[in-house]
Amino acid sequence: MIVNGFPATAAYSLHGPPNAANSNGNARRRFVAKFPRSSASAKRTLFSHLASCRSASDSSSSWSSLVPPSRSRMENSVSISDHHLPTVMITNDDGIDAPGLRSLVRVLVSSRRFHVLVCAPDSEKSAVSHSITWRHPISAQRVEIDGATAYGVSGTPADCTSLGISGALFPSVPDLVVSGINMGSNCGYHIVYSGTVAGAREAFFNDIPSISVSYDWVGGKSSVEDFTLAAEACIPIITGILAEVKSKKYPSGCFLNVDLPTNVTQHKGYKLTRQSRSIYRMGWKQVTSTTQGGKMLSTMTMDTDGKMQAEADTKDDASQGNLVFKREVRGAQIVEDDTDHKYLKDGYITVTPLSALSPADVGCHTYFKDWLPSVVDHTSPSAL
Numbered sequence: 001m002i003v004n005g006f007p008a009t010a011a012y013s014l015h016g017p018p019n020a021a022n023s024n025g026n027a028r029r030r031f032v033a034k035f036p037r038s039s040a041s042a043k044r045t046l047f048s049h050l051a052s053c054r055s056a057s058d059s060s061s062s063w064s065s066l067v068p069p070s071r072s073r074m075e076n077s078v079s080i081s082d083h084h085l086p087t088v089m090i091t092n093d094d095g096i097d098a099p100g101l102r103s104l105v106r107v108l109v110s111s112r113r114f115h116v117l118v119c120a121p122d123s124e125k126s127a128v129s130h131s132i133t134w135r136h137p138i139s140a141q142r143v144e145i146d147g148a149t150a151y152g153v154s155g156t157p158a159d160c161t162s163l164g165i166s167g168a169l170f171p172s173v174p175d176l177v178v179s180g181i182n183m184g185s186n187c188g189y190h191i192v193y194s195g196t197v198a199g200a201r202e203a204f205f206n207d208i209p210s211i212s213v214s215y216d217w218v219g220g221k222s223s224v225e226d227f228t229l230a231a232e233a234c235i236p237i238i239t240g241i242l243a244e245v246k247s248k249k250y251p252s253g254c255f256l257n258v259d260l261p262t263n264v265t266q267h268k269g270y271k272l273t274r275q276s277r278s279i280y281r282m283g284w285k286q287v288t289s290t291t292q293g294g295k296m297l298s299t300m301t302m303d304t305d306g307k308m309q310a311e312a313d314t315k316d317d318a319s320q321g322n323l324v325f326k327r328e329v330r331g332a333q334i335v336e337d338d339t340d341h342k343y344l345k346d347g348y349i350t351v352t353p354l355s356a357l358s359p360a361d362v363g364c365h366t367y368f369k370d371w372l373p374s375v376v377d378h379t380s381p382s383a384l
Contacts, residue, residue, distance in 0.1 A: 086242045089117040089174035091160045092182065093128065093195025096120040096143055096152040100181035100215060103227035104234070109147030111235060117174060118145060119164030122152035130198040132158050140169060157199035165208050176242055177203035180213030181230050185259045187341040188278030191354065197257055201356055204255040209245055211237065211256045216344060218262045230260040233267065233349060254353040259344045271348035276339030283330040286323060 088108060092101045101120055108114045122141065138155040140163065151169060153160045161177055163169050179199030186194040196212050203210035215222070215230045237258060244250035257275075261267050336342065340350045359365075 085113060085115045086175040086246070087115045087117060087172060088176045088178055088238065088242075089119060089161075089164050089170075090148075091118070091120045091157055091164065091177065091179050091199040093121065093125045093157045093179075093199065094183055095124045096122060096150065098124075098183065099224040100183055100227045100230075102145070103224070104178065104181050104213070104231040105145055105148050105150075107228060107231035107235065108238075113239065116148040117164065117170055118143070118148050118150035119153060119160045119169060120150075121157060121160060122154055125156050125195050127193045128156050128195040128198070129193050130158050130201060131156050132162070138163070157195040158202040161199045161202035161210075162206070165203060165206055174208065175245055176238065177208055177210040178213060178234075178238065179203075179210065180215075180258075181227050181234075181260075182212075182214035183217045184214060185216040185341075185344060186212065186214040186257060187259055187344060187350070187352075188276040188339070190279065191257060191275060197354070200255050200257070201354070204356065207252055209241055209250055209252075209255070211241070211258055213258045213260070215260045215264070216262045221262055226262075226264055229264045233260060233264060234258060237270075237351065254355050257340070257350075257352045257354050259340060259350045259352075261344055261347045261349065263347065264349075266347065267349050268347045269349070271343045271350050273340040273343050273348075273350045273352045274338070275352055275354065276336045276341045278336070278339070278341040280329050281331045282327050284325045285328045287326050288324070 090101060090105055090108075092098060094100060096118065101118070105116055105118060108116050119140070133155045138153055138159055140151040140153045143150045143152045149170065151164075153163060155163070157179060161179070165173055165177065167173060177200060179196050182194070182196040186197055191197050194212070194214075196214055200210035200212035211234075213230070213234055215227060217226075237256070241250060241256075340352045344350045
């Protein structure tokens with residue numbers, strides 16, 4: 001029997017059976033599918049159907065067969081035990097109580113297509129990049145979220161992913177890690193700063209398929225209801241990846257960064273893109289209070305909407321005689337047309353394959369190929 005594209009007889013996740021005690025009292029070995037690193041052509045083959053998708057509502061789109069059933073069909077569908085379903089683990093950098101994460105979990109649970117786990121920071125960790133906790137333990141506290149097994153963790157997004165996929169917290173390894181939905185886009189160089197992207201990257205480091213998801217929040221235009229619409233727009237991508245993982249066709253050489261436009265209800269479709277060099281130029285401003293100014297989103301942009309005002313710190317450093325500074329946006333450098341930032345602002349849902357290597361441009365490598373021997377050969381101690 002096939003249910004939602006997965007065999008109902010399988011009593012384990014795509015990466016293998018849940019840990020359970022065998023006759024000797026030892027945990028069963030976890031089986032994780034290992035796929036060869038894909039070539040560029042393999043990536044193009046996998047994502048070609050995404051690039052050709054004109055819109056989520058286009059019935060001729062290759063995604064159309066992956067769109068979840070209507071709410072009435074969901075409510076009338078036969079309940080299936082969670083262990084028959086693929087396991088999706090959710091993390092983020094805005095914290096476990098963030099509306100983006102809660103909306104994503106709610107949409108995944110209500111679809112009845114996934115077994116949902118949550119392992120997310122217990123407080124906001126925006127823009128912490130890929131930092132990890134090394135010198136002290138972290139704690140995990142159970143959090144009640146309907147339909148999901150959830151923990152709030154006193155660590156970074158990368159910590160949360162690492163713990164969640166380790167087998168130490170949950171009895172099985174997730175088939176897919178989704179990090180988000182972030183409040184604010186993550187394009188261009190801001191991908192480096194992003195804790196949301198780091199949550200997905202950490203799964204990639206451990207050979208677990210992953211996606212980072214961000215919504216282009218704009219103060220005064222966006223509302224928390226938009227996160228639900230963004231989550232629903234991600235269902236075809238999530239379902240499509242799991243189908244590829246199940247058939248052992250999904251490439252292990254990348255993870256996906258997905259950004260959804262501000263007006264997500266009127267998005268123009270799904271666009272395969274590449275990372276740009278766009279960045280918001282930042283500066284520092286001396287302030288008289290730690291609460292002065294608005295909330296800095298993980299996109300490095302300011303949101304001064306009344307509902308998003310920065311919370312008061314427990315101690316005002318300015319009152320202690322210290323100099324207090326806050327970041328501020330001083331302009332944007334937007335370059336390159338055929339990239340993630342451009343298409344996002346044009347109204348597309350952008351899907352950008354990423355890896356973890358940071359090679360320089362070919363021109364830089366060529367330059368230093370000649371430069372390094374010349375420095376080594378001609379530099380004398382007296383010149384230092």
